[in-house]
Amino acid sequence: MQSHFSAIVIDDGPGPDRAALKQLDNSELPHANVTVRVSYSTLNYKDALAITGRAPIARSFPMIPGIDLVGVVEESESPMYKSGDAVLLNGWGVGERHWGGLAQRARVDADWLVPLPTTFSPREAMAIGTAGYTAMLCVMALERHGVTPEAGEIVVTGAAGGVGSFAVAILARLGYKVAGVTGRLDEAQYITQLGASIVLDRAEFSAPGRPLQKERWAGAVDVVGSNTLANICAATKYRGVVTACGLAGGMDLPASVAPFILRGVTLVGIDSVMCPREERIAAWKRLSTDLDLSKLPHIAEEIGLSEVIATAPKLLDGKVRGRVVVDVNS
Structure with missing residues (x-):
């Protein structure tokens, strides 16, 4: 050595x-x-x-x-x-x-x-890295709370970034209809190549919105926080599930309890840093089958x-x- x-x-x-x-x-x-x-x-x-x-x-x-x-x-x-x-x-x-x-x-x-995992080369494993592993934890949480492809559209914020890219790719491979949100609309083609059916402008989500909005999302993967997360919760369908794993837009959450007590929306926090070893191994096993390399x-x-x-x-x-x-x- x-x-x-x-x-x-x-x-x-x-x-x-x-x-x-x-x-x-x-x-x-x-x-x-x-x-x-x-x-x-x-x-x-x-x-x-x-x-x-x-x-x-x-x-x-x-x-x-x-x-x-x-x-x-x-x-x-x-x-x-x-x-x-x-x-x-x-x-x-x-x-x-x-x-x-x-x-x-x-x-x-x-x-x-x-x-x-023997499925991945060392370079492929790092191409996935914390971002892909975190995205997989989000998908597993959606599944655990009963969100199926038949439930409706899933929104993914930061869709041109690391976690967002993998979330779009994994969800699309599993048969979900995915809406990708980005502040870089010049990356729309890239996001659709990963499997998104529609690409939305981050500006539609980043300003303060009404506490309860028209129901649209069956589930969500959010890496932004702040107003974006609040607006997604406000537009989530009855008994929909929102996973939160990032704070690119801020640590605050200027939201109302309305989506949670009137629509039964579930907000699930995703922590990849201290996640138990057994769940990590399960996530990497899922990545070996549910990610298109x-x-x-x-x-x-x-x-x-x-x-x-x-x-x-x-x-x-x-x-x-x-x-x-x-x-x-x-």
């Missing part, structure tokens, strides 16, 4: 020098029971916030961002894994409280890892580790479509 590795390292403080590509020694890795030789990671919205300092994502410094990783076990003190096992990780506070995946090596707890080249682009810092502000400014896969060895 080589003693040095490359990593994106964030130090405390503002400015362009906050993050840098550095060489680290294995002795600097945090304490945990499994060491992974990372092959791919990702650049997520949360990672970009941490790198740019636009939000206090990193809780200690120095910090290696990267909430996703896939690779091969090099050393293990846990009976759960042995050297050579292919594994992946999503969430669990890596890139926030514990060094993450935007590095050639990571040391993590065995409980945070899941076996890499031919869609991945449309959803994901690849960059090298040296390009991460420059790409982060572009992602936050809405200039990146879908997913960003990071080859940590280039």
Whole structure:
């Protein structure tokens, strides 16, 4: 095992020098029971916030961002894994409280890892990453609450982004009629290629609306929050289900109780970070059957580790479509 590795390292403080590509020694890795030789990671919205300092994502410094990783076990003190096992990780506070995946090596707890499904190559697994896994958790929640394709239209916000792209693709493959919402109408063709039957302008949802609106949605996957989530709840059908997994539009929810007490609407919170291991494994198993892998080249682009810092502000400014896969060895 080589003693040095490359990593994106964030130090405390503002400015362009906050993050840098550095060489680290294995002795600097945090304490945990499994060491992974990372092959791919990702650049997520949360990672970009941490790198740019636009939000206090990193809780200690120095910090290696990267909430996703896939690779091969090099050393293990846990009976759960042995050297050579292919594994992946999503969430669990890596890139926030514990060094993450935007590095050639990571040391993590065995409980945070899941076996890499044989259906996916390492690169495909990261093209899916937290975004696809979160989208699958949303779909599973809709199903768990009885929302079937026959129930009616499902609305997906942020449809040109990571979670939204996968939610559209998965729901369409399962036979649902999907409406994609985006602030980038120039991406309408991309969203329809993923399976949406209609693409709607984000502006229709982002302003304050009436507390109870004409019933339209049987279900929803929302990554935006704020007025958008409030308007979706207000227009959800009787006993419809809304899954909420993001806050791109804000942490507030200026809503009324009317949809919940007059129409029996269910609002389901989706947390991908601390989701129990059994449910993670179930979600990845579903992804292996319910995601059309031919869609991945449309959803994901690849960059090298040296390009991460420059790409982060572009992602936050809405200039990146879908997913960003990071080859940590280039």
